[in-house]
Amino acid sequence: MNYLSIKDIDALPNWVSEARKLKENPRANKALGAGKTICLLFFNNSLRTRLSTQKAAMNLGLEVMVMNFGSEGWQLEFEDGRVMDQGKSEHIKEAAKVVSQFCDIVAIRAFASLTDKEKDETEIVLNGFKNYASIPVVNMESSVGHPLQALADAITLDEQKTIKRPKVVLSWAPHPKALPHAVANSFVEMMQLQDAEFVITHPKEYELNPEVTKGVKIEYDQKKAFENANFIYVKNWSSYSEYGKVLSQDSNWMMTQEKLGDAKFMHCLPVRRNVVVEDAVLDGEQSLVIEQANNRTYAAQVVLKRILEDN
Numbered sequence: 001m002n003y004l005s006i007k008d009i010d011a012l013p014n015w016v017s018e019a020r021k022l023k024e025n026p027r028a029n030k031a032l033g034a035g036k037t038i039c040l041l042f043f044n045n046s047l048r049t050r051l052s053t054q055k056a057a058m059n060l061g062l063e064v065m066v067m068n069f070g071s072e073g074w075q076l077e078f079e080d081g082r083v084m085d086q087g088k089s090e091h092i093k094e095a096a097k098v099v100s101q102f103c104d105i106v107a108i109r110a111f112a113s114l115t116d117k118e119k120d121e122t123e124i125v126l127n128g129f130k131n132y133a134s135i136p137v138v139n140m141e142s143s144v145g146h147p148l149q150a151l152a153d154a155i156t157l158d159e160q161k162t163i164k165r166p167k168v169v170l171s172w173a174p175h176p177k178a179l180p181h182a183v184a185n186s187f188v189e190m191m192q193l194q195d196a197e198f199v200i201t202h203p204k205e206y207e208l209n210p211e212v213t214k215g216v217k218i219e220y221d222q223k224k225a226f227e228n229a230n231f232i233y234v235k236n237w238s239s240y241s242e243y244g245k246v247l248s249q250d251s252n253w254m255m256t257q258e259k260l261g262d263a264k265f266m267h268c269l270p271v272r273r274n275v276v277v278e279d280a281v282l283d284g285e286q287s288l289v290i291e292q293a294n295n296r297t298y299a300a301q302v303v304l305k306r307i308l309e310d311n
């Protein structure tokens with residue numbers, strides 16, 4: 001079993017309820033991973049994903065090896081048949097098979113380049129490991145998805161909702177740098193498995209991949225979208241149609257306490273204060289961002305537990 005995208009979740013409510021049980025007694029299954037090892041390979045920076053996945057693995061009794069592959073590993077070649085006489089020293093075929101000798105599960109973080117849409121959508125790093133490793137592969141944020149984050153968000157929504165069918169809004173917010181679509185994509189995919197009223201709001205030029213948002217209501221008027229919202233999830237992403245470009249930094253889209261009303265505020269973190277969201281929201285009682293980060297452990301733990309049980 002791999003965990004590469006939200007589509008690998010067979011029944012979201014069961015995964016969420018199992019994660020909530022693990023949260024009550026995180027070390028209950030510490031014998032499950034005894035004698036086994038997980039490798040966490042980072043091609044990009046991280047705070048939450050690195051520590052929460054490591055914590056989850058330790059809770060299950062796994063040994064953990066972490067490598068900042070982007071700065072410490074050999075530069076990898078992913079294309080078949082290449083004459084490797086330039087900068088790349090090792091092919092994914094050998095690298096993935098070698099990693100498989102040292103551990104029982106491998107988890108990969110490899111962001112989108114945001115320069116080549118087609119290449120990003122082939123998920124060369126994640127799929128390279130999936131194709132050539134002989135062990136289960138976990139996505140710790142790839143070019144197009146961040147399914148561990150979305151599973152943590154599902155746990156947070158389940159814990160925090162006070163009505164059966166809440167209104168959840170995903171809102172774009174400004175940011176000075178070009179950011180990937182992975183968090184937004186997986187959140188949208190996860191919300192499509194929920195019993196909720198779900199609305200996305202963003203400026204007109206910020207449509208996400210239409211295959212991901214198929215059937216989801218999009219409201220370009222942020223104020224209208226926020227009416228009667230129970231949860232507002234804020235996230236920046238760069239343009240998808242003009243791939244990787246920052247087309248707007250309109251501060252009118254920043255999240256404020258006034259816009260939040262009675263809703264709960266969500267963001268995956270890291271977040272730029274007073275650019276994406278004002279201080280008052282993050283420092284206020286309606287913010288769930290720390291609980292979302294906390295739930296990253298139990299999202300990773302339910303994934304790793306199922307992989308260990310499956311293998």
Ligand code: CP
Nearest residue numbers: 046047048049268269
């Ligand atoms: N939300 C999230 O994935 O955080 P990190 O990038 O710090 O891991």
